Amino acid sequence: MRAHFAVGYFFLSGFKAIADQLAAVQELRLLIGNTSDRATIEQLAEGHASREAIIAHQREGEFLNAQQRAKLVAEGERRIRERLERLDQTDEDQALVTELVRLISENKLKVKVFTRSRLHAKAYIFDYPANRFERGIAVVGSSNLSLAGLRDNTELNVVVHGNGNHEQLLTWFNRLWDEAEPFDAQLMNQLQSSWALDESVTPYELYLKVLYHLTKDRLEEPDVPMPADFPPLADFQWAAVKSGIRLLRLRQGVFIADVVGLGKSFVAAALLKWLKVRERQRALIICPTPLVKMWRDRFVDRYDLGAGVLSMGMLSQPNFAFEEERYQNKQLVLLDESHNFRHSDSLRYDRLFQFVRSLDLPVVLLTATPRNSRARDILNQIRLFNADDRIDLGVEPRSLGKYFKLVENDERPLPPLLQYFLIRRTRKHIREHWPDAKVDGRPVRFPVRNLKTIDYSIEKTYGGFYKTLRNLIEPPNPDKKKNVGMTYARYGLHLYVVAAKKDVAPYNDLVRAGQRLHGLMRTLLFKRLESSVEAFRQTATRLIERHKIFLNGLDDGVIIAGEGVEDLLKGVEEGDSENADLRTELEKLSQKYDPADFRLADLRRDVTADMATLQEMAKHVEPITPDKDAKLQRLLKWLDAEPLLRSHKLLIFTQYIDTAQYVTEQLRAAKVRPPETIERADSSRDDLQTLVNRFAPIANEAKAPVKNPIHLLVATDVLSEGLNLQDAALILNYDLHFNPVRLIQRFGRIDRINSPHTEIFAFNFLPELELERHLGIRAILRERIEDIHQTIGEDAAILEPDEQLNADAMYAIYEGDGKRLEAIEDDMDRQVDLEVQEAEDLLRRIKRQQPELFARITSLPNAIRTAKSMGSAGVPPAAVGVPPGASSYPVIFFFGQAGDFQRLWLADAEGNILAEDNHSSIAAITCPPTEKRQPLPPQYNALVTALKAKFDQQYQDYLAAGGTPHRLTASQRWALDTIRDAYKQAAALLTQTPETKDMLTRLERLRSLWSVSPLDGRVEFALRGLRNQKPALDDAIKRLESLAFEHKLDVLAERHGEISKLALEPAIICTEALI
Incomplete structure (x- = not known):
């Protein structure tokens, strides 16, 4: 028997329903309709278009060129792929896919796509064997080859008998078949690359696929043009600008936290420029006092950022108030050196918090040192833009307060949460992932750091x-x-x-x-x-x-x-x-x-x-005069003898203003250099920017030749943040380093992108006692560390992390081991290593350097699976919370998604969820490219199916609790909350009049329109403006309706409709057995 099916759509569910009956069929020709033009003609008719317009549209489909036909075939292949991805992972469905492949390979199943127009008619034509009088039989009607089409009692079909009818139907079918495009190869390709048959996916490829799906919105976000009057940025800097725009829209706030010297200020200024030009947002920049002039002169005025600049010190003044118009008319806040707002119980924090929350302003936070804050201090900064405790960011628990409590107790890592708010790259990261980065056409490079120690007798300094x-x-x-x-x-x-x-x-x-x-x-x-x-x-x-x-x-x-x-x-x-x-x-x-x-x-x-x-x-x-001060005299001797000082400027750092003033006075008195070339920079000076320009005119782009240049600058840490001083190649640290953080920050003043120096040097004073003079540096350091322990003792716990003793770093600094110090710095950075940031840049690097691998990863279908050995690392029970006595082999990695709702799980063989956070799950599947694929364990389909059912239920619970399937901007969340409040108010009325019911219907429609994601930038801008005006409830609803009409959200919703429905269905992205 031969069969010929002409159907509008092909669903595997329909094929599954008749699979047992196909054994007797020698050949099945399956003609699939063109669904990309779905309902277009009907919509034209309903829109009262002219008859000529309808006929013209119909004829357009009858005369397609080769490119258009190929596009329709590709569309059909995409639909098949999507249905295979959502096919239940059962033994029965896996056997079904296997059977389809067998039929195609044996030439028993032939498939074509009819591309000329929509295939309205559905016909199932059967040929009888030649020994029968009747040549065949047919069924003609409305049913597609789907489970609903075959079983739904609303379909209308008729059985057609008679040889004449059969011949006419076959002639009709053959004509369409001859005009159709072959689809066998495409169907076979999708079947063989589906989860049911593809056994070629390696653990490394699956690992990269997971990273790709987690960073897809970053990798595929459209490029945003930069105004021509802003200086060129390096690729990695521009990537940070784009990520900052996205995070501001999604989270209402972003940390820009690249390490010192990578150009955070330029990234932030570019972000402000873009927001001003594209979305008419003007910022209030709040920064430390020494940076006010830098921000105003170098960025705000030069690049027309339209921003105000405020010293953070003003927030502590008794008479300061944010109520002034120049603050109230701003649309966002940029907080430079935001770690200064880590304490929520300070006056300036409270004032800032009340200001940004009262206006619901987005906040950009700049800091190079998020790792030096306690967990609660980072939480306090997040609270400035995220006052809600509830979060849904792929971490457990979904409460900011509870999560940070667990972090403080070392029960949760911080990076899995921070990655949703924070952009951070280190020098090592740039070297690894952006090796070809350029700024204004010049390759990005960093100078080599060198550490030197200068010892002195602290016993002699204090006269015994x-x-x-x-x-x-x-x-x-x-x-x-x-x-x-x-x-x-x-x-x-x-x-x-x-x-x-x-x-x-x-x-x-x-x-x-x-x-x-x-x-x-x-x-x-x-x-x-x-x-x-x-x-x-x-x-x-x-x-x-x-x-x-x-x-x-x-x-x-x-x-x-x-x-x-x-x-x-x-x-x-x-x-x-x-x-x-x-x-x-x-x-x-x-x-x-x-x-x-x-x-x-x-x-x-x-x-x-x-x-x-x-x-x-x-x-x-009291009796210790400068000539008896052994430390000062050691400095004077070194200044006279150090050969590098003949060709380089020197920046001397100390933590204390008293020390800076004292050292400056004595250096001038000793005439180590002409007095006018020696200067002091601390917060008591009101000419800091002038001093900076005199010391580093090239780095600060001085507009005219500098009068009275400075060659030796003594400074407190007022210059260790945010300023460019890379005209110098030498720094000297006059105080003992308990911790490497100050050294790293100070190094950052001269260790900048494209420094003019190939090498830079840090000289560090180390105190010693007279009895220690014959000892080596390591022994002297042991004594100093013991002094610190003995003197500060149990009080060390109350110090800020960047003030606490780090013995390993002290050894590295004073033994001049730059590589070890860099390793310590990298280890400190791991406290805030961002998996998503690393993943994004890893994939960008693969895209540049291994395009074939990148194409393979992005083309892998969803629902794929693989298996790998746990190896020696395994999945530590403590790390993933394996319950005592639980069966942990195999461990199943499961990645499910519905819209923007994602869950990454680790589960045991009984389906118990062992870990629900992305961090643990990604750590479990991380592997090298050489990792071998292992056979899937028995009953794998059943394990995956059970987890899929749990995921489906969790998604439904999430929606029932008020969750949304798409990531919504802060403005969208406000709009939906407003609509929800209005709906509750109307629904609570005791008398439900027709007007009330109509209002409820209108609100439901309005809710669906404002749930569309993503919104166009213009819509988002208009919505944000409405939100900032804080209209009353009734007025807000009217204006939301007006905005929806003005920006044609109904058209946008329709356009997103079909794709969104499929994307919102819970689906498996991938799974892996860890055995």
Whole structure:
């Protein structure tokens, strides 16, 4: 028997229903209709188009050129592929695909696509054997070859008998068959490359496919033109701009967190320029005081960014208010050096938070050091643009607060969450993934870093009293028979509150503040002791005055707490973490307390003793003049002898203003260089940009020859952030490094993209004692590390991470091991390594260097599977949370998606979900290109089918809880929330009038229109403007309807309709057995 089917659509479900009956068929010719023109003629007719227009459209389909026919064939192949991807992964369906391939290969099944026009008629024609009188029989009607078409009782079909009828139908079919395009090869290709038959997919290819799907929106986002008046950017910088635009739309905020020297400011300025030109958004730039002039002159004015610039220091001023028009008319905020807003309990954070949240402004955060903040500090910055606790970002739990709590307890990694908000690349990353990057036609390169150590005697510096002073800084310890030392009673008031009041407000807050202040003050004294004689002398003098004032207050019946903040913080830069910590804790104490609630006698005794201790310290350092200052004299000797200084400028860094002023004065007095070429840069100067231009005129593009150029600049860390100083190739760090972060930040001032220098140098002062002079550097470092442990001790835990001791880094720095320091820096960066960022750039590199592999990955169909050995690494139970006693072999990796709803799971053989976060799942499937494919385990189809059912249910639960299938912008979420509120209000009315029902219908329609994703940029801009106006509910609904009509969202919804319906169906992207 031979058969001839002419159908509009071909569904595997329909073929499956008749598969058993095809055994007796010698040949089946299957003619599939052209579905790409679906319903076009009907739509024309419903739109009351003229008869001529309808006929003309119909004729267009009858005269297609070869390219048009090929396009229709490709469309048919795409549809077959999509149906195969969504075919249930059961043994029965796998056998069905196998049978189809057999029939095609044996020439029993032949398939063509009719491309001339839509195949309206459906006919199933059967030829009887030659020995029968009747030549055949046919069924003609409305049924397609689908399960619904064969079984649905709404279809209408008629059985046609008679040889004449059979001959006419066969003639009709043959005419169409001859006009149709062959489709056997395309169908065979899709069947053989489907999950059911393709056993060629390697574990590495599946791993890359997962990465591709996670980064597809980044890789395929349309290019955005840059205004011609902005300077050229490197490819990796422009990629960051595009990612920033996308993340701002999706998340309302983005961290631009490339390491120092990669041009974050240019990326941010380009982003602001694009937003101003394309979306008419004007920004408010908030930055540290030293960067205000840089932002205004170098970016805002030069490139017409239309932005305002505000010093973050202004936010701490008593009379400052964001209510002024020049702030209220901005559409987004750029926060430079955003780590300065890591403390949510500071005044400036509270003011900024209230401002951005009241206007619902997007926020761009610039910082090179997200890794140096505690988890809660990063959370505080995220809260500036993401006030909602609920998140749906492929991490568990889906609560910001709960997730960060787990991070703090080392139960969750931070990168899986950060990757949804943060753009970060390191030098190593650029070298690996963007090796051909260029800026303005020049290849991107970085200078080689060199580390050198300068030792000096700290014992001689303090006239033999160093150990005495260090002993006085440390608290008394009766257990060790140590009766002298600072008690820091002035900063530990909680210890003196009477027992009945300790747990009562406001004293219950004193405990934490007091513990932190105790440690911070102890550390402050120790670090200034090492920095310079002058810094320690000034600090002791100030503290003596503060203690006198406190004791006078006790005489007057007043507890002075938190007063004199500015006086105490003299010598510490505004942006310094030491300043931020002290300011925050002291502000907490700035309130009046009742002296009756304290043990005043004990408090007076200990504060008096501390003042006496400070006076003893001051007595020891008072006689030390510059000529007796061994550290200063060592610097002068080095300046005279270092050959590199003959041809290079020098930047001397210190943490403290007192040290900077002292060193500058002494260098001028010693006339190591002409006095006018020696300058100091700290926050007490109001001409910082002028100093920078005099020191680095080339890097800062000075418009005219510089008068009085600077060759030796002494600076605090006010210059360690955001400024370009790469005219210099040398830096000298006058203070001891506890931690590599300051060194890395300072190196970043001269280690910039396309520095004029092939090598740069960092010289680092290292203190030693007289007894240690015969020891090697490693032994001396051991002694210094022990000093730090002994002096700061348990208080180290309260320090910011960038202030805490990093012994490995200290060895690397002072032993001059640049490679080891770079490895430590890379290890620190792993704390915020972004899998999605790495994946995106890995795939970009593969696309450039291995185009065949990239084409293979992007062409792999969904639902594919493979298997690999767990190997020696395996899937650590602790890492993925395998329940005790659970069967863990094989472990199944499952990737499901519906719209933008994605889930990556690891499950055991019983279907128990072992891990629900992307990080663990990706780690489990990561493998090298050489990884061998293993055979799939028995019952694999059943395991995958069970997981697919769980995924389907989770997706339905997600939708029922108010989730949306597409990623929505913040403005879209506002629109849908507004519509939802209006719907609830209308539905709650007791009397449901026709008008009310009509309103509910209108709101449902409006909800569907504003759910379309992605929105056109113009629509998004208009919607954001409406949202910022905060209209009343009724007015908002009217204007949403007006915007939907104006921007033809109904047409957009229709255009997205068919594709969206299929894309929203839960589907398997891929699976893998780990055995």
